[in-house]
Amino acid sequence: MNSEAEREKAGEAGRMTALLLRVAAADRLAFAELYAHYGPRLRLYMRKLGADAAASEDLAQEAMAAVWNKARLFDPAKANASTWIFTVARNRRIDLIRRERRPELDAEDPSLQAEAPDSPEQAIITRRNAVAIRAALAALPPDQAEVIRMSFFEDRPHGAIAAALGVPLGTVKSRLRLAFGRFRKALGETE
Numbered sequence: 492m493n494s495e496a497e498r499e500k501a502g503e504a505g506r507m508t509a510l511l512l513r514v515a516a517a518d519r520l521a522f523a524e525l526y527a528h529y530g531p532r533l534r535l536y537m538r539k540l541g542a543d544a545a546a547s548e549d550l551a552q553e554a555m556a557a558v559w560n561k562a563r564l565f566d567p568a569k570a571n572a573s574t575w576i577f578t579v580a581r582n583r584r585i586d587l588i589r590r591e592r593r594p595e596l597d598a599e600d601p602s603l604q605a606e607a608p609d610s611p612e613q614a615i616i617t618r619r620n621a622v623a624i625r626a627a628l629a630a631l632p633p634d635q636a637e638v639i640r641m642s643f644f645e646d647r648p649h650g651a652i653a654a655a656l657g658v659p660l661g662t663v664k665s666r667l668r669l670a671f672g673r674f675r676k677a678l679g680e681t682e
Contacts, residue, residue: 507572515562525572526555533580540584550587554580620678627677635670638663 507528513521533554537547557579565575609617628636641652649667653660 504571504573508567511558511562511565511572511575512567514559515565522559525558525576529558529573529576530555533576536577536580537584540581542584542587546587550580550583554583557583623678624674627674630677631670631673635666635673638666639670642667 507525510521510525514525530551533551534547537550538544542550554576558576561579565572570578628639631639637656638652641647641655642649647655649660649663653663656663
């Protein structure tokens with residue numbers, strides 16, 4: 492093993508860690524030196540991860556901006572400067588991939604448009620129908636009204652209604668059919 496090369500590498504890592512700690516204290520000269528050292532390495536790293544040249548440049552700049560803003564979070568007891576900076580850069584790349592996979596919303600998409608409010612005439616008709624439906628529901632025999640309530644207001648399936656009432660499924664369906672017939676008659680509809 493080449494111990495001199497290892498000492499030199501350890502010395503460089505220690506120098507980068509010291510620079511990063513100075514960046515945490517808002518030392519611009521330390522940041523410039525750190526940027527000069529890591530900028531090209533980060534661009535190359537992003538290229539190896541599959542980013543094109545422009546994206547690699549942008550990601551390297553974003554990563555170094557994050558290093559400047561978050562340097563106070565760096566803990567030399569947990570990682571060396573290089574590991575921490577490359578982790579920041581990798582996270583920027585992951586964020587970019589997530590943004591690319593998330594589709595942009597189209598403000599013109601009809602499904603995202605609010606429904607037009609009812610016209611005054613339609614509002615009157617809707618209110619009149621609601622009153623007529625409530626009156627028709629109140630006029631139903633209790634067993635039919637209960638089946639309507641369970642089916643439409645509680646959104647229960649017919650089988651669950653039959654089980655809850657202790658009646659055969661056919662009885663539930665017959666009560667619903669009879670109730671609808673009364674509704675049609677009360678609302679003036681013909682079959």
